[in-house]
Amino acid sequence: MRIVFDIGGTSFRYAKYVDGEMVAGAKEPTPNYLQGHAPEEINQLLLEGIGQAIGSDLSRITEVGICYAGPVSGQGRILGSPTIHGIKLEHPFDLRAAVQSLAGIRDVWVINDLSAAAYRYIDDYRSFELITVSTSVGNKIVIDGQLQLGSDGLEGELGHQPACLPSPFEGLITVECTCGTGTNHIGAISSGRGIAEVAQQLCSASLKESYLCSPFKGRDSFTTEEITAAAAHGDEFSQSVLDICTYPLAYALCLTLTSLYLEKVILIGGVVLNSPSYFDSLMSNIMKIGVYNYSAKHLKDKITLGFNDDDSGLIGMNRFLEKQQHSPK
Numbered sequence: 154m155r156i157v158f159d160i161g162g163t164s165f166r167y168a169k170y171v172d173g174e175m176v177a178g179a180k181e182p183t184p185n186y187l188q189g190h191a192p193e194e195i196n197q198l199l200l201e202g203i204g205q206a207i208g209s210d211l212s213r214i215t216e217v218g219i220c221y222a223g224p225v226s227g228q229g230r231i232l233g234s235p236t237i238h239g240i241k242l243e244h245p246f247d248l249r250a251a252v253q254s255l256a257g258i259r260d261v262w263v264i265n266d267l268s269a270a271a272y273r274y275i276d277d278y279r280s281f282e283l284i285t286v287s288t289s290v291g292n293k294i295v296i297d298g299q300l301q302l303g304s305d306g307l308e309g310e311l312g313h314q315p316a317c318l319p320s321p322f323e324g325l326i327t328v329e330c331t332c333g334t335g336t337n338h339i340g341a342i343s344s345g346r347g348i349a350e351v352a353q354q355l356c357s358a359s360l361k362e363s364y365l366c367s368p369f370k371g372r373d374s375f376t377t378e379e380i381t382a383a384a385a386h387g388d389e390f391s392q393s394v395l396d397i398c399t400y401p402l403a404y405a406l407c408l409t410l411t412s413l414y415l416e417k418v419i420l421i422g423g424v425v426l427n428s429p430s431y432f433d434s435l436m437s438n439i440m441k442i443g444v445y446n447y448s449a450k451h452l453k454d455k456i457t458l459g460f461n462d463d464d465s466g467l468i469g470m471n472r473f474l475e476k477q478q479h480s481p482k
């Protein structure tokens with residue numbers, strides 16, 4: 154039996170695989186710094202959660218796979234995440250070794266959650282980029298079936314590069330990034346959080362005219378869902394907000410596609426999967442920016458939406474473990 158965990162910024166989930174069949178376990182809130190826990194306490198609570206999930210199946214479980222919503226070194230040490238620990242850990246936590254000694258199981262693997270999600274697609278495309286757009290933005294690249302990560306696990310953090318904004322709006326927007334290292338990162342602007350923030354900052358400034366003609370007139374706070382829905386219904390203010398917010402991600406994507414061959418770019422995450430207007434705006438910006446040598450058809454064929462469910466971490470982690478079984482140790 155195999156057990157896989159998806160330790161996300163919001164939820165702690167697990168599933169057991171019995172004869173290849175997934176049996177989902179309970180979903181709990183992930184312990185995090187917002188609940189007042191110190192980093193060491195969070196590590197201990199995560200370990201306790203893992204121990205409880207293994208529970209009475211300890212003697213039957215032969216492999217443990219854990220994916221975590223933050224950077225992970227090649228040795229399975231977690232480095233801290235903005236959503237769980239709230240900081241970069243001073244000393245990386247060796248989650249792999251801790252679970253090995255807790256459960257007495259040698260085959261324990263710990264990887265980043267988006268890396269796990271990429272494994273869900275690894276048999277479908279040889280070279281691809283997986284991008285998630287939710288409260289932030291993250292990415293992972295697979296080339297010739299190999300996830301492109303160094304041993305320190307520092308890559309795949311596109312969301313924390315400075316955003317390239319459309320020129321009329323440069324200097325007019327300031328959104329703090331959750332990573333705490335700066336403002337106007339791609340993940341701060343091209344994310345769900347970014348859409349709500351940018352709408353708020355521009356409704357009384359450069360987008361005032363269209364705002365006063367929008368259904369939001371008289372309000373100064375918005376949700377991402379409201380803006381994406383209003384854009385889908387033709388609201389000019391909401392469409393402008395979306396076009397500003399998707400621009401930095403579109404720009405970064407065009408740079409990537411100019412630089413290397415990717416069979417597909419797969420977009421996942423609640424914001425892009427549940428808002429067709431976000432995807433349309435992103436595609437429209439990509440077409441405007443363009444990729445040298447690529448036709449519009451090339452771009453449309455390459456960029457696609459992934460599975461619209463919450464299971465990529467668990468399913469991908471299981472696929473990762475299957476791959477380890479078949480690779481020489």
Ligand SMILES: [Zn+2]
Binds near residue numbers: 312314331
């Ligand atoms: Zn950042």
